[in-house]
Amino acid sequence: MAIKKVRVEEAVGMVLGHDITKIVPGEYKGPAFKKGHIIRDEDIPHLKNIGKEHIYLIELTAGQVHENEAVTRIARAVAGPGITLAEPSEGKVNLKAAADGLLKVDRELVTAINGVEHAVLSTLQGNLPVKAGALLASVKVVPLVVEMATVEAVEKLAVSKSVISVMPMRNLKVAAVITGNEVFHGRIEDRFGPVFAAKAAQYGATLIGTTFRPDDPELIKEAILAYKDQGADVIVASGGMSVDPDDVTPDAIRATGAEVVSYGSPVLPGAMFMLAYLGDVAVMGMPACGMYSKTTAFDMILPRVLAGERLRKGDIAALGYGGLCLSCPQCTYPHCHFGKA
Numbered sequence: 001m002a003i004k005k006v007r008v009e010e011a012v013g014m015v016l017g018h019d020i021t022k023i024v025p026g027e028y029k030g031p032a033f034k035k036g037h038i039i040r041d042e043d044i045p046h047l048k049n050i051g052k053e054h055i056y057l058i059e060l061t062a063g064q065v066h067e068n069e070a071v072t073r074i075a076r077a078v079a080g081p082g083i084t085l086a087e088p089s090e091g092k093v094n095l096k097a098a099a100d101g102l103l104k105v106d107r108e109l110v111t112a113i114n115g116v117e118h119a120v121l122s123t124l125q126g127n128l129p130v131k132a133g134a135l136l137a138s139v140k141v142v143p144l145v146v147e148m149a150t151v152e153a154v155e156k157l158a159v160s161k162s163v164i165s166v167m168p169m170r171n172l173k174v175a176a177v178i179t180g181n182e183v184f185h186g187r188i189e190d191r192f193g194p195v196f197a198a199k200a201a202q203y204g205a206t207l208i209g210t211t212f213r214p215d216d217p218e219l220i221k222e223a224i225l226a227y228k229d230q231g232a233d234v235i236v237a238s239g240g241m242s243v244d245p246d247d248v249t250p251d252a253i254r255a256t257g258a259e260v261v262s263y264g265s266p267v268l269p270g271a272m273f274m275l276a277y278l279g280d281v282a283v284m285g286m287p288a289c290g291m292y293s294k295t296t297a298f299d300m301i302l303p304r305v306l307a308g309e310r311l312r313k314g315d316i317a318a319l320g321y322g323g324l325c326l327s328c329p330q331c332t333y334p335h336c337h338f339g340k341a
Protein backbone atom coordinates (compact mmCIF):
# COMPACT_ATOMS: atom_id res chain seq x y z
CA MET A 1 0.00 0.00 0.00
CA ALA A 2 1.21 3.48 -0.77
CA ILE A 3 0.04 5.89 1.88
CA LYS A 4 1.59 9.34 1.61
CA LYS A 5 1.28 12.08 4.22
CA VAL A 6 0.68 15.52 2.74
CA ARG A 7 0.60 18.83 4.66
CA VAL A 8 -2.88 20.34 4.47
CA GLU A 9 -1.51 23.55 2.87
CA GLU A 10 -0.18 21.43 0.02
CA ALA A 11 -3.32 19.30 -0.23
CA VAL A 12 -5.61 21.84 -1.94
CA GLY A 13 -7.24 20.14 -4.94
CA MET A 14 -6.54 16.64 -3.58
CA VAL A 15 -9.23 14.07 -2.79
CA LEU A 16 -9.77 12.95 0.84
CA GLY A 17 -9.26 9.21 1.23
CA HIS A 18 -11.45 8.80 4.34
CA ASP A 19 -13.99 10.64 6.49
CA ILE A 20 -12.46 13.07 9.00
CA THR A 21 -14.19 13.33 12.36
CA LYS A 22 -15.00 16.39 14.42
CA ILE A 23 -16.00 16.11 18.07
CA VAL A 24 -17.24 18.93 20.29
CA PRO A 25 -18.22 17.31 23.60
CA GLY A 26 -21.93 17.52 24.24
CA GLU A 27 -22.58 19.21 20.87
CA TYR A 28 -21.37 17.29 17.86
CA LYS A 29 -19.73 14.06 16.82
CA GLY A 30 -19.62 13.23 13.18
CA PRO A 31 -17.78 13.69 9.93
CA ALA A 32 -16.43 17.19 9.30
CA PHE A 33 -15.29 16.09 5.85
CA LYS A 34 -16.39 13.00 3.91
CA LYS A 35 -14.25 10.64 1.84
CA GLY A 36 -14.07 11.97 -1.71
CA HIS A 37 -14.17 15.64 -0.68
CA ILE A 38 -11.82 17.83 -2.75
CA ILE A 39 -9.84 19.99 -0.40
CA ARG A 40 -10.29 23.75 -0.87
CA ASP A 41 -8.29 26.73 0.45
CA GLU A 42 -11.05 27.56 2.94
CA ASP A 43 -10.90 24.04 4.41
CA ILE A 44 -7.37 24.51 5.71
CA PRO A 45 -8.20 26.51 8.88
CA HIS A 46 -11.11 24.16 9.59
CA LEU A 47 -8.86 21.09 9.25
CA LYS A 48 -6.29 22.68 11.57
CA ASN A 49 -9.01 23.52 14.13
CA ILE A 50 -9.82 19.83 14.42
CA GLY A 51 -6.17 18.94 14.79
CA LYS A 52 -5.34 17.86 11.27
CA GLU A 53 -2.01 19.14 9.92
CA HIS A 54 -1.77 16.38 7.29
CA ILE A 55 -3.98 14.24 5.12
CA TYR A 56 -3.30 10.86 3.58
CA LEU A 57 -3.06 10.11 -0.08
CA ILE A 58 -3.93 6.44 -0.45
CA GLU A 59 -3.12 4.10 -3.25
CA LEU A 60 -4.37 0.59 -2.58
CA THR A 61 -2.25 -2.29 -3.72
CA ALA A 62 -3.59 -5.73 -4.63
CA GLY A 63 -5.03 -7.59 -1.66
CA GLN A 64 -5.92 -4.42 0.25
CA VAL A 65 -9.33 -2.94 1.00
CA HIS A 66 -10.30 0.59 2.02
CA GLU A 67 -12.14 0.77 5.37
CA ASN A 68 -15.45 1.74 3.74
CA GLU A 69 -15.44 -1.26 1.44
CA ALA A 70 -14.27 -3.57 4.22
CA VAL A 71 -17.02 -2.55 6.64
CA THR A 72 -19.67 -2.75 3.93
CA ARG A 73 -18.64 -6.29 3.03
CA ILE A 74 -18.45 -7.40 6.66
CA ALA A 75 -21.83 -5.83 7.43
CA ARG A 76 -23.39 -7.65 4.47
CA ALA A 77 -21.86 -10.91 5.67
CA VAL A 78 -23.24 -10.66 9.21
CA ALA A 79 -26.67 -9.21 8.43
CA GLY A 80 -29.46 -11.78 8.33
CA PRO A 81 -33.19 -11.31 7.65
CA GLY A 82 -34.85 -8.20 9.05
CA ILE A 83 -31.73 -6.02 8.99
CA THR A 84 -31.00 -2.87 6.98
CA LEU A 85 -27.51 -1.49 6.42
CA ALA A 86 -26.66 2.20 6.56
CA GLU A 87 -24.04 3.79 4.29
CA PRO A 88 -20.53 3.68 5.72
CA SER A 89 -19.58 6.77 7.70
CA GLU A 90 -16.29 7.36 9.51
CA GLY A 91 -15.27 3.82 8.66
CA LYS A 92 -18.37 2.31 10.28
CA VAL A 93 -21.59 0.69 9.08
CA ASN A 94 -24.64 0.62 11.35
CA LEU A 95 -27.09 -2.29 11.23
CA LYS A 96 -30.70 -1.38 12.02
CA ALA A 97 -34.01 -3.21 12.43
CA ALA A 98 -36.02 -3.22 9.19
CA ALA A 99 -39.24 -3.79 11.16
CA ASP A 100 -40.44 -4.43 14.72
CA GLY A 101 -39.47 -7.87 15.98
CA LEU A 102 -37.18 -9.94 18.15
CA LEU A 103 -33.43 -9.40 17.85
CA LYS A 104 -31.41 -12.60 17.49
CA VAL A 105 -27.63 -12.49 17.84
CA ASP A 106 -25.32 -15.49 17.51
CA ARG A 107 -23.10 -14.68 20.45
CA GLU A 108 -20.43 -17.28 19.68
CA LEU A 109 -20.09 -16.05 16.11
CA VAL A 110 -19.81 -12.44 17.27
CA THR A 111 -16.93 -13.50 19.50
CA ALA A 112 -15.31 -15.49 16.67
CA ILE A 113 -15.58 -12.55 14.25
CA ASN A 114 -14.03 -10.19 16.79
CA GLY A 115 -11.16 -12.68 17.04
CA VAL A 116 -10.26 -11.81 13.43
CA GLU A 117 -7.44 -9.26 13.52
CA HIS A 118 -8.77 -5.69 13.04
CA ALA A 119 -12.44 -6.68 12.65
CA VAL A 120 -14.87 -4.99 15.06
CA LEU A 121 -18.48 -6.14 15.41
CA SER A 122 -20.35 -4.58 18.31
CA THR A 123 -23.95 -5.63 18.99
CA LEU A 124 -26.82 -5.38 21.43
CA GLN A 125 -27.59 -8.54 23.35
CA GLY A 126 -30.01 -10.85 21.60
CA ASN A 127 -33.56 -11.93 22.41
CA LEU A 128 -34.59 -8.32 22.84
CA PRO A 129 -37.81 -6.96 21.30
CA VAL A 130 -36.79 -4.10 19.00
CA LYS A 131 -38.62 -1.42 17.04
CA ALA A 132 -38.18 -0.65 13.33
CA GLY A 133 -35.17 1.60 12.81
CA ALA A 134 -33.48 0.68 16.10
CA LEU A 135 -29.68 0.51 16.03
CA LEU A 136 -28.66 -3.11 16.64
CA ALA A 137 -25.01 -3.41 15.73
CA SER A 138 -22.03 -1.59 14.22
CA VAL A 139 -19.22 -2.89 12.07
CA LYS A 140 -15.78 -1.25 11.93
CA VAL A 141 -12.26 -2.12 10.98
CA VAL A 142 -9.34 -0.67 12.89
CA PRO A 143 -6.84 0.57 10.26
CA LEU A 144 -7.78 2.80 7.34
CA VAL A 145 -6.76 0.07 4.95
CA VAL A 146 -7.06 -3.64 5.81
CA GLU A 147 -5.89 -6.81 4.19
CA MET A 148 -8.45 -8.59 2.03
CA ALA A 149 -7.77 -11.63 4.23
CA THR A 150 -9.47 -9.86 7.16
CA VAL A 151 -12.68 -9.37 5.21
CA GLU A 152 -12.57 -12.87 3.78
CA ALA A 153 -12.00 -14.43 7.20
CA VAL A 154 -15.18 -12.78 8.51
CA GLU A 155 -17.14 -13.73 5.39
CA LYS A 156 -16.03 -17.32 5.82
CA LEU A 157 -17.16 -17.41 9.46
CA ALA A 158 -20.54 -15.94 8.60
CA VAL A 159 -21.19 -17.86 5.40
CA SER A 160 -24.70 -19.37 5.36
CA LYS A 161 -25.29 -18.24 8.96
CA SER A 162 -27.18 -15.26 10.15
CA VAL A 163 -25.14 -13.56 12.84
CA ILE A 164 -27.69 -10.81 13.46
CA SER A 165 -31.34 -10.92 12.45
CA VAL A 166 -34.76 -9.70 13.51
CA MET A 167 -37.57 -12.25 13.71
CA PRO A 168 -40.98 -10.68 13.09
CA MET A 169 -43.58 -10.98 15.82
CA ARG A 170 -46.38 -13.23 14.52
CA ASN A 171 -49.40 -11.41 15.98
CA LEU A 172 -50.40 -14.50 17.97
CA LYS A 173 -53.54 -14.85 20.07
CA VAL A 174 -53.05 -14.59 23.81
CA ALA A 175 -55.65 -15.46 26.47
CA ALA A 176 -55.49 -14.86 30.21
CA VAL A 177 -56.89 -16.96 33.06
CA ILE A 178 -56.71 -14.89 36.22
CA THR A 179 -56.85 -17.07 39.31
CA GLY A 180 -57.47 -16.37 42.98
CA ASN A 181 -60.51 -16.59 45.24
CA GLU A 182 -59.97 -13.03 46.46
CA VAL A 183 -60.27 -11.66 42.89
CA PHE A 184 -62.94 -14.11 41.73
CA HIS A 185 -65.24 -13.26 44.65
CA GLY A 186 -64.60 -9.54 44.26
CA ARG A 187 -62.80 -9.08 47.60
CA ILE A 188 -60.10 -7.16 45.77
CA GLU A 189 -59.88 -5.54 42.37
CA ASP A 190 -58.02 -7.44 39.65
CA ARG A 191 -54.67 -5.90 38.81
CA PHE A 192 -53.39 -8.55 36.37
CA GLY A 193 -55.80 -7.99 33.48
CA PRO A 194 -54.37 -4.57 32.52
CA VAL A 195 -50.82 -5.97 32.71
CA PHE A 196 -51.62 -8.74 30.22
CA ALA A 197 -53.43 -6.33 27.90
CA ALA A 198 -50.45 -3.96 27.92
CA LYS A 199 -47.85 -6.70 27.42
CA ALA A 200 -49.76 -8.30 24.56
CA ALA A 201 -49.97 -4.93 22.79
CA GLN A 202 -46.33 -4.14 23.57
CA TYR A 203 -45.13 -7.38 21.96
CA GLY A 204 -47.42 -7.37 18.93
CA ALA A 205 -49.97 -9.97 20.09
CA THR A 206 -53.76 -9.85 20.40
CA LEU A 207 -55.43 -10.54 23.73
CA ILE A 208 -58.48 -12.58 22.73
CA GLY A 209 -59.95 -13.02 26.20
CA THR A 210 -59.56 -12.70 29.95
CA THR A 211 -61.45 -14.91 32.37
CA PHE A 212 -61.49 -15.28 36.17
CA ARG A 213 -61.34 -18.52 38.16
CA PRO A 214 -61.19 -19.34 41.89
CA ASP A 215 -58.35 -21.42 43.34
CA ASP A 216 -59.83 -24.64 41.99
CA PRO A 217 -57.50 -26.66 39.77
CA GLU A 218 -60.35 -28.26 37.86
CA LEU A 219 -61.95 -24.91 36.95
CA ILE A 220 -58.58 -23.40 35.99
CA LYS A 221 -57.79 -26.46 33.85
CA GLU A 222 -61.15 -26.19 32.06
CA ALA A 223 -60.60 -22.48 31.34
CA ILE A 224 -57.19 -23.22 29.82
CA LEU A 225 -58.59 -26.01 27.65
CA ALA A 226 -61.50 -23.79 26.55
CA TYR A 227 -59.07 -21.11 25.36
CA LYS A 228 -57.09 -23.77 23.49
CA ASP A 229 -60.32 -24.77 21.71
CA GLN A 230 -60.92 -21.10 20.85
CA GLY A 231 -57.60 -20.99 19.02
CA ALA A 232 -55.36 -19.23 21.55
CA ASP A 233 -51.65 -19.60 20.79
CA VAL A 234 -50.51 -18.53 24.25
CA ILE A 235 -52.50 -18.99 27.47
CA VAL A 236 -51.30 -17.27 30.63
CA ALA A 237 -52.64 -18.22 34.05
CA SER A 238 -51.81 -15.70 36.77
CA GLY A 239 -51.37 -16.06 40.52
CA GLY A 240 -51.34 -19.12 42.74
CA MET A 241 -47.85 -20.03 41.52
CA SER A 242 -45.92 -20.31 44.78
CA VAL A 243 -45.96 -22.39 47.94
CA ASP A 244 -49.26 -21.89 49.77
CA PRO A 245 -51.89 -24.65 49.92
CA ASP A 246 -54.16 -22.46 47.78
CA ASP A 247 -51.52 -22.06 45.08
CA VAL A 248 -52.94 -24.57 42.62
CA THR A 249 -52.10 -23.05 39.24
CA PRO A 250 -49.10 -25.33 38.46
CA ASP A 251 -51.26 -28.39 39.21
CA ALA A 252 -54.04 -27.02 37.00
CA ILE A 253 -51.60 -26.51 34.11
CA ARG A 254 -50.26 -30.05 34.53
CA ALA A 255 -53.82 -31.39 34.65
CA THR A 256 -54.51 -30.04 31.15
CA GLY A 257 -52.01 -32.61 29.89
CA ALA A 258 -49.52 -29.91 28.98
CA GLU A 259 -45.87 -30.90 28.85
CA VAL A 260 -44.00 -28.81 31.42
CA VAL A 261 -40.74 -27.35 30.10
CA SER A 262 -39.91 -25.71 33.41
CA TYR A 263 -41.55 -24.87 36.69
CA GLY A 264 -39.28 -22.17 38.01
CA SER A 265 -37.09 -19.74 36.11
CA PRO A 266 -33.72 -18.28 37.12
CA VAL A 267 -35.07 -14.77 36.66
CA LEU A 268 -36.00 -12.69 39.69
CA PRO A 269 -38.70 -11.43 39.56
CA GLY A 270 -40.24 -14.48 38.01
CA ALA A 271 -38.70 -17.35 39.97
CA MET A 272 -42.05 -19.16 40.19
CA PHE A 273 -42.81 -18.87 36.46
CA MET A 274 -43.94 -21.98 34.60
CA LEU A 275 -43.66 -22.73 30.88
CA ALA A 276 -45.52 -25.68 29.39
CA TYR A 277 -46.82 -26.69 25.97
CA LEU A 278 -50.19 -28.13 25.14
CA GLY A 279 -49.35 -29.33 21.64
CA ASP A 280 -48.25 -26.10 19.96
CA VAL A 281 -49.99 -23.86 22.47
CA ALA A 282 -47.68 -22.28 25.05
CA VAL A 283 -49.16 -22.30 28.55
CA MET A 284 -47.53 -20.00 31.07
CA GLY A 285 -47.99 -19.74 34.80
CA MET A 286 -47.32 -16.16 35.85
CA PRO A 287 -46.53 -15.50 39.51
CA ALA A 288 -48.04 -12.49 41.22
CA CYS A 289 -44.79 -10.50 40.96
CA GLY A 290 -45.86 -9.80 37.37
CA MET A 291 -48.40 -7.32 38.70
CA TYR A 292 -45.90 -5.51 40.82
CA SER A 293 -42.65 -5.52 38.84
CA LYS A 294 -42.56 -3.80 35.47
CA THR A 295 -40.20 -6.38 33.95
CA THR A 296 -40.09 -10.07 34.86
CA ALA A 297 -39.37 -13.52 33.42
CA PHE A 298 -42.55 -13.03 31.40
CA ASP A 299 -40.80 -10.29 29.38
CA MET A 300 -37.85 -12.58 28.67
CA ILE A 301 -40.02 -15.49 27.53
CA LEU A 302 -43.24 -14.11 25.97
CA PRO A 303 -41.54 -12.16 23.11
CA ARG A 304 -39.56 -15.23 22.09
CA VAL A 305 -42.69 -17.36 22.00
CA LEU A 306 -44.50 -14.65 20.03
CA ALA A 307 -41.65 -14.58 17.51
CA GLY A 308 -42.16 -18.30 16.93
CA GLU A 309 -39.46 -19.90 19.07
CA ARG A 310 -40.23 -23.16 20.86
CA LEU A 311 -38.33 -22.87 24.13
CA ARG A 312 -36.68 -25.76 25.92
CA LYS A 313 -35.43 -26.25 29.44
CA GLY A 314 -31.92 -25.12 28.43
CA ASP A 315 -33.30 -21.81 27.13
CA ILE A 316 -34.91 -21.15 30.50
CA ALA A 317 -31.77 -22.20 32.41
CA ALA A 318 -29.69 -19.78 30.32
CA LEU A 319 -31.75 -16.84 31.60
CA GLY A 320 -30.03 -16.97 34.99
CA TYR A 321 -26.96 -15.10 33.75
CA GLY A 322 -28.08 -11.46 33.97
CA GLY A 323 -31.44 -12.61 35.33
CA LEU A 324 -31.29 -10.71 38.62
CA CYS A 325 -33.27 -7.46 38.52
CA LEU A 326 -31.88 -4.66 40.71
CA SER A 327 -35.43 -3.31 41.35
CA CYS A 328 -34.43 0.26 40.51
CA PRO A 329 -36.88 2.91 41.79
CA GLN A 330 -37.50 3.86 38.14
CA CYS A 331 -37.35 0.85 35.79
CA THR A 332 -35.13 1.66 32.79
CA TYR A 333 -35.31 -1.80 31.16
CA PRO A 334 -34.05 -2.55 28.51
CA HIS A 335 -31.34 0.01 29.31
CA CYS A 336 -29.83 -2.21 31.97
CA HIS A 337 -28.12 -5.57 32.38
CA PHE A 338 -31.36 -7.42 33.12
CA GLY A 339 -32.43 -10.32 30.94
CA LYS A 340 -29.60 -10.07 28.43
CA ALA A 341 -28.25 -13.61 28.67
Ligand SMILES: Nc1nc2c(c(=O)[nH]1)N[C@H]1C(S)=C(S)[C@@H](COP(=O)(O)OP(=O)(O)OC[C@H]3O[C@@H](n4cnc5c(N)ncnc54)[C@H](O)[C@@H]3O)O[C@H]1N2
Pocket: 178, 179, 180, 182, 183, 188, 189, 190, 191, 192, 193, 238, 239, 240, 241, 242, 243, 244, 247, 270, 271, 272, 286, 287, 288, 289, 290, 291
Ligand atom coordinates in the same frame (compact mmCIF):
# COMPACT_ATOMS: atom_id res chain seq x y z
N1 LIG B 1 -42.58 -18.89 51.58
C1 LIG B 1 -42.50 -18.51 50.29
N2 LIG B 1 -43.16 -17.42 49.93
C2 LIG B 1 -43.11 -17.00 48.68
C3 LIG B 1 -42.35 -17.69 47.71
C4 LIG B 1 -41.68 -18.86 48.11
O1 LIG B 1 -41.02 -19.54 47.29
N3 LIG B 1 -41.78 -19.24 49.41
N4 LIG B 1 -42.29 -17.18 46.44
C5 LIG B 1 -42.52 -15.78 46.30
C6 LIG B 1 -42.65 -15.36 44.91
S1 LIG B 1 -41.23 -15.48 44.01
C7 LIG B 1 -43.81 -14.80 44.41
S2 LIG B 1 -43.79 -14.12 42.84
C8 LIG B 1 -44.99 -14.63 45.24
C9 LIG B 1 -46.39 -14.72 44.57
O2 LIG B 1 -46.70 -15.93 44.18
P1 LIG B 1 -48.16 -16.38 43.73
O3 LIG B 1 -48.19 -16.37 42.25
O4 LIG B 1 -48.42 -17.67 44.40
O5 LIG B 1 -49.20 -15.25 44.20
P2 LIG B 1 -50.52 -15.39 45.10
O6 LIG B 1 -50.19 -16.11 46.37
O7 LIG B 1 -51.61 -15.94 44.30
O8 LIG B 1 -50.82 -13.86 45.41
C10 LIG B 1 -49.90 -13.05 46.07
C11 LIG B 1 -50.52 -11.68 46.29
O9 LIG B 1 -50.90 -11.08 45.06
C12 LIG B 1 -52.32 -10.79 45.05
N5 LIG B 1 -52.88 -11.07 43.72
C13 LIG B 1 -52.77 -12.21 43.00
N6 LIG B 1 -53.45 -12.11 41.85
C14 LIG B 1 -53.99 -10.88 41.83
C15 LIG B 1 -54.79 -10.16 40.89
N7 LIG B 1 -55.17 -10.70 39.72
N8 LIG B 1 -55.14 -8.89 41.18
C16 LIG B 1 -54.78 -8.32 42.35
N9 LIG B 1 -54.01 -8.95 43.26
C17 LIG B 1 -53.64 -10.21 43.02
C18 LIG B 1 -52.87 -11.70 46.10
O10 LIG B 1 -54.10 -11.21 46.57
C19 LIG B 1 -51.77 -11.72 47.15
O11 LIG B 1 -51.81 -10.55 47.92
O12 LIG B 1 -44.89 -15.47 46.34
C20 LIG B 1 -43.71 -15.26 47.08
N10 LIG B 1 -43.78 -15.86 48.33
Ligand code: MOO
Pocket: 267, 268, 269, 270, 271, 272, 273, 287, 288, 289, 290
Ligand atom coordinates in the same frame (compact mmCIF):
# COMPACT_ATOMS: atom_id res chain seq x y z
O1 MOO C 1 -41.86 -15.58 40.96
MO1 MOO C 1 -41.35 -14.31 42.18
O2 MOO C 1 -41.34 -13.62 40.85
O3 MOO C 1 -39.42 -14.21 41.80
O4 MOO C 1 -41.16 -12.57 42.55
